[in-house]
Structures are given as C-alpha cells and as structure tokens.
Amino acid sequence: DQQVKQNSPSLSVQEGRISILNCDYTNSMFDYFLWYKKYPAEGPTFLISISSIKDKNEDGRFTVFLNKSAKHLSLHIVPSQPGDSAVYFCAASEVNGNQFYFGTGTSLTVIP
Amino acid sequence: DTGVSQDPRHKITKRGQNVTFRCDPISEHNRLYWYRQTLGQGPEFLTYFQNEAQLEKSRLLSDRFSAERPKGSFSTLEIQRTEQGDSAMYLCASSTSGIQAQYFGPGTRLTVL
Numbered sequence: 001d002q003q004v005k006q007n008s009p010s011l012s013v014q015e016g017r018i019s020i021l022n023c024d025y026t027n028s029m030f031d032y033f034l035w036y037k038k039y040p041a042e043g044p045t046f047l048i049s050i051s052s053i054k055d056k057n058e059d060g061r062f063t064v065f066l067n068k069s070a071k072h073l074s075l076h077i078v079p080s081q082p083g084d085s086a087v088y089f090c091a092a093s094e095v096n097g098n099q100f101y102f103g104t105g106t107s108l109t110v111i112p
Numbered sequence: 113d114t115g116v117s118q119d120p121r122h123k124i125t126k127r128g129q130n131v132t133f134r135c136d137p138i139s140e141h142n143r144l145y146w147y148r149q150t151l152g153q154g155p156e157f158l159t160y161f162q163n164e165a166q167l168e169k170s171r172l173l174s175d176r177f178s179a180e181r182p183k184g185s186f187s188t189l190e191i192q193r194t195e196q197g198d199s200a201m202y203l204c205a206s207s208t209s210g211i212q213a214q215y216f217g218p219g220t221r222l223t224v225l
Contacts, residue, residue: 043216046215099160
C-alpha cells in the first residue's frame with residue numbers, strides 16, 4: 001500500500017514563476033515530512049523538512065506547507081529556475097524515524 | 113565531510129549469483145538505511161540500522177536479502193540467488209540521532225541477466 005502519494009508525475013513551469021508540488025499521505029501517525037530532489041544518476045538530495053507541530057517551513061526559495069487535517073503537504077519554489085529541473089520526492093516518517101516512506105516523485109521542468 | 117559513498121556503482125550479474133554491496137556513511141552518522149528504487153518509483157525502504165543494531169526490516173524484504181553493519185561503521189547488503197526482479201538501484205542513506213534528514217549515496221545499480 002502506498003502511504004505517500006504524488007499524483008502528478010510531471011510539472012512544467014516558466015522560469016521565474018512559482019512551482020507547486022503536491023503530496024498526500026494516508027498514515028495519521030506520520031510525524032516528520034521531507035522533500036528531496038533527484039538528478040539522474042545521483043542519489044536524492046535533501047531539500048527541506050517539516051515536523052507535524054508546524055504548518056509551514058521556509059528555506060530561501062523553498063517553502064513547505066503541511067495541512068494535517070487534509071493529510072497533504074506541498075512544496076513551493078519561488079522563483080523557479082532552470083536548475084530546479086529534477087525529480088522531487090516527498091517522504092514521511094513516524095516519530096521514531098526508523099522507516100521512511102517515499103512518494104513516486106514529480107518530474108519538474110523549468111522552462112527558460 | 114566526504115558524504116555517503118557506495119561501492120560498486122554498477123553491478124551486472126547472472127541470475128542465481130550472489131552479490132554484495134557496500135555503503136560507507138558520513139562518519140558521525142549513527143543511523144543507516146538501505147533502499148531500493150526501480151524506474152518510475154520512489155525509494156522503497158529495505159532496512160535500518162542504529163549503530164550496529166538492525167532495528168527495522170521491511171516486511172517485503174525477501175530472506176535472500178541480508179544486511180550487516182559491523183562495529184556501527186560501514187554496511188553491506190547481500191542478495192543471494194539473484195533474480196531478474198532484483199534489478200534496481202540500491203541506495204544507502206545515513207543520518208544523525210533523532211529524526212533528521214537522511215543523506216543519500218549515489219547508489220549501486222544492479223542488473224540481473
């Protein structure tokens with residue numbers, strides 16, 4: 001069963017505009033959420049995280065929003081840059097952090 | 113900080129052979145995770161170590177898979193009697209204590225012929 005879902009396999013955005021990537025989860029015990037970025041032939045790179053006690057976390061151009069009642073999180077990238085083109089994965093863990101569940105990824109293309 | 117390293121980067125083997133992969137985590141990280149990733153999917157959790165103790169294993173992990181982390185440093189993942197369905201990218205990640213972001217290695221791509 002897929003406990004973390006990314007329903008949009010791909011997204012195209014113009015350079016300078018906002019990119020919004022979405023993620024839904026089913027397990028109400030999830031306590032910690034992360035976003036990773038992956039380039040081809042490389043391992044995922046950590047971008048930003050949020051714990052369940054917050055509803056927003058910001059780091060430069062990246063902001064993650066968490067809506068616990070909807071079991072939904074999103075990643076906003078503003079402004080989008082061509083170098084942001086990659087596959088983005090969301091991931092979640094329960095409080096013990098012993099196991100992380102990943103979504104299937106969204107391929108973002110930022111058009112110059 | 114040299115990051116997480118994995119060896120080999122690529123492995124081609126014939127069905128039925130055994131393979132072993134190595135992961136060297138970031139030196140001060142006591143948590144180590146193994147994942148498998150196939151095309152179009154996200155990383156799928158396989159197992160987790162805290163120091164030398166294997167604390168979590170995926171229910172989906174076949175008994176042909178075994179992992180070790182002697183002395184809480186590097187880790188090895190062995191697959192016995194490989195099958196074509198084992199073809200995937202095997203990723204290792206490490207982190208510090210508590211719930212922290214994981215840092216991934218570049219992965220080992222396994223092809224079973």
